Amino acid sequence: MVKKLDENDWPDALDHVGWRLWQATQRWKRELDEGLVAMGHPWAAEARANVIMHVGRSGIRQSELVRRMGLSKQAVQQLLDGLVADGIVERRPDPEDSRARRIVFTAAGRRMLGDSNRVKKRIEDDYRSVLGEKRFRALMDMLAELNERPPD
Amino acid sequence: MVKKLDENDWPDALDHVGWRLWQATQRWKRELDEGLVAMGHPWAAEARANVIMHVGRSGIRQSELVRRMGLSKQAVQQLLDGLVADGIVERRPDPEDSRARRIVFTAAGRRMLGDSNRVKKRIEDDYRSVLGEKRFRALMDMLAELNERPPD
């Protein structure tokens, strides 16, 4: 016989995967922001800083940024406007498609990216020392599997 | 001899723990939203829905919500205003501290929480079937360890 749940009787589900993932993500982001601010990038915590980690050495298209970041194209455009105004990236015409623009780093942008990579490495090293190398790799693998499974 | 990095030479660090965590969190949230919307809670994707998962059966203080959610107290207040207006929660005086208010569910709120728990369970079951029970538990443990380590 299945026990019927009373309307007032529900589990205190205040701890679950989603919550733990959210906490971990928040903390990672906070540590990155703080590291970058400490390195002299005062706006590292602002939204446009998120763009940077998606721009590789060969540049990236705006439309590709839209896909990766899960925002509207107009939002991405505005973030890029800010980065261009700050002299972090440039919009260059795409040689393969004259509708498109290619987002590439300026020298200042490359410096910031370098700092960003250093901070990321430091955070990751901390993770490794907390979990151990083997478990860290297991974590990375599991996250990849979860993220790569087909939608619904 | 250490190789000196050229200014133009930097790694394409587009994949790292932070990115994977962010993706996993985003996806978890999206699946919860979609599940709840499908169950007839059209505003499940809005910000005030996030409050719900922090309210337990015995209620919670606003100030405690502030700590858990990492928002300003004014922001939390506004989210609660919305939930009160929708009849999901009530603000009751706290018997132990007459400055404080205790946020508790209404009957409608308990129904929504029940649906929310069901969707969360379904998502978690999906995680288990992707990773296997043992690895899922390892994931939960690792996230807990990362989140519980003392700040900096």
Add this chain to the structure above:
DNA sequence: CGCGTATGGTCAAGTACCTTGACTATATTG
């Protein structure tokens, strides 16, 4: 006790971030 300070919460005003809608220009398909 009474005073200083910390805590819990409210009210008002502003801002950051992101959205939708309407549009232009180039590419691709048949």
Add this chain to the structure above:
DNA sequence: CAATATAGTCAAGGTACTTGACCATACGCG
């Protein structure tokens, strides 16, 4: 060479926060 899709822009608006000023109750301590 139309018809449709894709890359991006411009303008306006809304949501989800923030900061600042404030009130009320609790708590520590001479």
